[in-house]
Amino acid sequence: MDIIIAEKVNKKFQLKQGQNINNNGVASNQIEVLSGFDLKIKKGEFLVLVGPSGSGKSVFLDLVGGLSNPTSGVVYLDDKPVVAPSSKTAYVFQQYALFPWRTALSNIEFGLESRGVLKEERIKIARELLSLFGLSDFEDRFPYQLSGGMQQRVAIARALATKPEVLLMDEPFAALDAQTREILQNELIRIWEGTQTTVIFVTHSIDEAVFLADRVAVVTARLGKIKEIIEIDLPRPRNAELRSSNEFAANRHKVWGALKAEVNKAQQVWKLAPVFT
Amino acid sequence: MSEELVVPAGVVQKARTIDFSRYNNRIAPLLEGLNTWSRGIPLVLAFFALWEALPRLGIIDMLFLPPFSTTVQTLFDLIVSGKLLLHVIVSLQRSAIGFGLAFLIAVPFGFLMGWYSKFERYTDLLVQSLRNVSTFALLPIFLLLFGLGEPSKIAIIFYGASWQLLMNTISGVKSVDPIYIKAAKSMGTSDWDLFRKVILPASIPSIAIGARLGAKISLMVVIAAEMIGAKSGLGFFIQNAQFNFMVPEMYAGILALAILGLMVNYLLVWVEKKTTYWKGEIGSSLLG
Numbered sequence: 001m002d003i004i005i006a007e008k009v010n011k012k013f014q015l016k017q018g019q020n021i022n023n024n025g026v027a028s029n030q031i032e033v034l035s036g037f038d039l040k041i042k043k044g045e046f047l048v049l050v051g052p053s054g055s056g057k058s059v060f061l062d063l064v065g066g067l068s069n070p071t072s073g074v075v076y077l078d079d080k081p082v083v084a085p086s087s088k089t090a091y092v093f094q095q096y097a098l099f100p101w102r103t104a105l106s107n108i109e110f111g112l113e114s115r116g117v118l119k120e121e122r123i124k125i126a127r128e129l130l131s132l133f134g135l136s137d138f139e140d141r142f143p144y145q146l147s148g149g150m151q152q153r154v155a156i157a158r159a160l161a162t163k164p165e166v167l168l169m170d171e172p173f174a175a176l177d178a179q180t181r182e183i184l185q186n187e188l189i190r191i192w193e194g195t196q197t198t199v200i201f202v203t204h205s206i207d208e209a210v211f212l213a214d215r216v217a218v219v220t221a222r223l224g225k226i227k228e229i230i231e232i233d234l235p236r237p238r239n240a241e242l243r244s245s246n247e248f249a250a251n252r253h254k255v256w257g258a259l260k261a262e263v264n265k266a267q268q269v270w271k272l273a274p275v276f277t
Numbered sequence: 278m279s280e281e282l283v284v285p286a287g288v289v290q291k292a293r294t295i296d297f298s299r300y301n302n303r304i305a306p307l308l309e310g311l312n313t314w315s316r317g318i319p320l321v322l323a324f325f326a327l328w329e330a331l332p333r334l335g336i337i338d339m340l341f342l343p344p345f346s347t348t349v350q351t352l353f354d355l356i357v358s359g360k361l362l363l364h365v366i367v368s369l370q371r372s373a374i375g376f377g378l379a380f381l382i383a384v385p386f387g388f389l390m391g392w393y394s395k396f397e398r399y400t401d402l403l404v405q406s407l408r409n410v411s412t413f414a415l416l417p418i419f420l421l422l423f424g425l426g427e428p429s430k431i432a433i434i435f436y437g438a439s440w441q442l443l444m445n446t447i448s449g450v451k452s453v454d455p456i457y458i459k460a461a462k463s464m465g466t467s468d469w470d471l472f473r474k475v476i477l478p479a480s481i482p483s484i485a486i487g488a489r490l491g492a493k494i495s496l497m498v499v500i501a502a503e504m505i506g507a508k509s510g511l512g513f514f515i516q517n518a519q520f521n522f523m524v525p526e527m528y529a530g531i532l533a534l535a536i537l538g539l540m541v542n543y544l545l546v547w548v549e550k551k552t553t554y555w556k557g558e559i560g561s562s563l564l565g
Contacts, residue, residue, distance in 0.1 A: 065463050091463035097456045101478040101555040110474070111464035144557035162464065 003165065003198050004041040004064060009034050009073035011059055033059050035223040037073070041198060043165075048201045048209040050259055051219030051227075052266030057202040060224075061168045064200060065089045077166065087115065090159035094171040096151040098143040104130065104154045105139035111162040129157035132191060149180040156188065160197075169201040173208065185211055186240055193237050206259065210234070210251045211243060218258040221266035228258045343525045352529035361514070361533060368503065368511040369537075371427070372495040375434025379491060383439040384484060387446025392476065397447075404443065412437040412494075413501055425506040430499065437498040438491040445487025449480030482556060485549040492545055496538055511537075 011034040020027045033056040049057045062068045063075045066085040075082045098107050108126035133153040173181045209216045216230045328345040331337045355361040390397045423429035461475045503512025518527035
């Protein structure tokens with residue numbers, strides 16, 4: 001069953017006054033990011049989006065999360081068009097986006113507050129999640145007192161607190177160092193394998209994509225649409241040893257093969273792109 | 278993420294810091310604060326010494342500048358006799374009321390201007406025009422409009438203190454990191470909760486600075502206002518001493534003013550720290 005269906009989605013952004021871009025010789029003050037974007041995501045699957053910078057991956061997440069609306073086309077979530085943020089989705093950002101004036105515990109409570117969950121229940125849920133991420137001793141710490149990896153764990157816990165059906169993760173581990181990144185990938189996969197949550201995960205790392213995904217969707221260079229969807233035929237549960245296996249390398253090769261042309265294309269576009277201020 | 282303080286080449290950091298870690302957590306920051314503060318003492322003492330020496334050596338006429346010791350003695354007498362206290366209380370009261378009103382009006386107004394760009398477009402020109410007129414230049418107008426009584430003084434303090442509060446609230450709201458707003462919206466937060474739980478706390482540090490500057494201004498303005506038309510207050514006291522050629526009293530009043538300003542400033546710095554407890558100081562991350 002498909003939980004998310006994107007049909008012929010187009011997304012244009014209006015540039016600021018005085019800004020123009022040159023598109024095949026035609027000057028325009030709009031920038032088109034997604035064009036004819038079709039994608040079906042199965043309930044409970046871990047789907048990873050890879051693609052060159054500026055290909056509109058994050059824009060697609062915003063559409064699913066209801067933070068912006070498509071210029072044309074529809075994104076369905078559980079067969080209903082998404083028009084506003086829904087309690088069925090939750091977001092994890094690259095910059096963690098924890099509220100610095102709230103403790104770890106109270107950050108996790110945030111989404112539950114909007115849903116009218118009582119204080120006692122909120123604290124219970126938040127504590128369970130903190131212990132799931134091994135952060136029980138840090139519930140009273142403010143974000144500035146936590147390392148990047150810990151902050152992102154809290155941010156994931158905050159997103160999971162509302163028991164979302166779809167978890168949107170926008171390059172969540174990109175700002176972390178390589179070791180922390182692998183540890184968090186392992187933790188995420190361990191926790192996800194115990195839930196029914198659908199995950200849409202954006203990354204630039206092919207290793208990360210292959211390690212986490214059921215399917216990897218490759219997005220084309222600008223005027224983003226899905227170029228190819230690659231099934232990752234690696235067994236679950238997955239663990240760290242998998243990374244050095246031959247199967248892993250084979251999958252990695254497949255994804256890179258699909259992505260390489262797009263990355264090159266994007267490089268060309270950037271080289272030719274007029275500088276806009 | 279590790280945050281290291283980068284020391285520019287050529288700058289040698291002073292290593293003469295005392296280790297307070299053997300004291301407990303509550304006392305250590307207090308001692309450290311005192312330690313930083315105490316470094317300023319020598320220069321202040323030198324200033325007082327100069328103040329004492331110049332009249333005593335006859336370089337400045339003692340009639341126009343009584344020595345520091347005489348001034349302190351006068352101030353002490355004034356405090357003990359209770360003559361000064363009334364004036365101090367009156368001045369503080371006036372500036373507190375004016376500042377309080379400014380806070381109650383300028384901060385909400387700042388939120389409106391910062392959040393609704395349409396509202397700002399309509400109001401900005403008037404605000405910018407008014408705020409660039411010196412408060413002191415407007416003193417006569419306030420006297421004409423509100424008379425010689427309390428209202429004119431409160432009004433002028435309100436006017437003077439409002440602008441910093443307004444400007445800092447606006448910039449506080451505008452500089453809220455959009456990622457917090459996006460995060461909150463993605464969790465289905467209502468507009469009211471977005472304001473209450475995100476915009477408001479995120480702009481508090483900026484508002485706190487505005488409040489500190491505003492309070493400083495209200496202390497300055499109250500003195501000026503009392504010099505023009507008042508029968509009480511520290512400004513009146515200083516002015517009155519001057520008119521009656523009570524020079525030591527005049528200097529004592531000014532000294533009292535300096536002490537008062539210092540105290541208010543420290544109080545507000547403390548308030549600022551309390552309201553932004555979650556910010557942490559540079560380099561205070563417990564985990565690298």
